[in-house]
Amino acid sequence: MHKLYISNLSEHVGEVVSVKGWLYNKRSSGKIKFIILRDGTGYLQCVYFKGNVTPEIFELADSIGQESAIEVTGTVKAEPRSPGGYELDATGLTILHETHDYPITPKEHGVEFLMDKRHLWLRSSRQVAIMKIRHRIIKAVRDFFDDRGFTLLDSPILTPSACEGTSTLFSTDYFDLGKAYLTQSGQLYAEAGALALGKVYTFGPTFRAEKSKTRRHLTEFWMVEPEVAFADLDDDMDLAEEFLEYIVQSVMKDRAEELKVLERDLTPLQKVVRPFPRISYDEAVNILHAEGVEFEWGNDFGAADETIISGKYDRPVMVHRYPSEVKAFYMKRDPENPKVALAVDVLAPEGYGEIIGGSQREDDLDLLIGRIKAHELPMEDFEWYLDLRRYGSVPHAGFGLGIERTVAWICGLEHVRETIPFARMIYRKTP
């Protein structure tokens, strides 16, 4: 079946065509009516002149409400006055489903109202643009790793224990085996995969029951986590910067129209090219002190701190060697300074904060056992993980990229709730 979509009408100028879609907006001026049709691929202005159509159709064009499903028939022509450059000199109109009182009018609305109507809000041009960019980012993620010999490794969603801390887990009953927890990260499983396949990445939803109520937090978010055997922290940072450059350049190349709909300033995105600045945690602390910020060595950076640090650079900045106390148990300590871990956070520009967290992993069995005890984690749940250090342990490293924060940054959005079709947040689980 050959179907016609608005996005390729430019190949049909002069032809009589029929297009199915939804009524996005309409305007009328006595003997001429304009209907804006959307079909998911674009927007098409359909013009009804009173003299060109039957009185019934002319009347029909006036009566249908916003978001009615319709099929329009007419001649395609190039028209500079029309949004999109083409319009339909319409002669026919068929109503497929008539709609009245569509709640989201082409005017301003509040956040609560729009989130309650998220299933309908997705139809707006802005949300369509965001979803298309999100899709392009995810495609870039997969292309990047696939083209470099990585194997996709799907990690489990239901897991026996935490990776970070037990206070932030969603739990569910699991038959006779007690509780199961929704995964916070696929990383431990990615490590097993890296020692099997050399280079792997996991990609899927992750869950955090933190009561975080900020523009950068969801309880359910998507994360991609590469893991590479025989790699150290420097290799990890090389991979991260090449990865981010590839994603941003891919979106700018293929989604220019959508970025324009979002009125995204492209200047900062054009600067996202290698090499990215690499500074140590100590240097980052010095930056804060030079700015007059009271900051104690050993703490993690807050959102305001990250903005100050990243504001010193015009591209993503990689901050490495954090105090090991504030980082996860599996991160390897720096042999030259055991107080710091071989970890890296990548801070996005323009105040978007941390989008990547990564590290070289602890590959020594005894040190790892000591760390699990120090964090008071249940040793029995990690026996399988310790096996990775018993049998052919090698230096390895990886990182996690948060998809929603990346989408928010590239799209220039205020809040991550718009970056995912149906956001899950501390005070919202519907629709």
Place this chain on the structure above:
RNA sequence: UCCGCGAUAGCUCAAUGGUGGAGCAUUCGGCUGUUAACCGAAGGGUUGCAGGUUCGAGUCCUGCUCGCGGAGCCA
């Protein structure tokens, strides 16, 4: 969890303690090139919930519910 702000028509918002309004949406009328079109008219309200102060509360006070912004925590 803590701090701050808010809740009035379908939506976005006004209203000095003294008869609750506007724009958009809807319905009707007008307009042959509109760009969130425009012009005219009409309908549309238990002012989040429960108490209290007052001659009188949308407005002041107390509690609750819901939401927004931020913090902590994190990607």
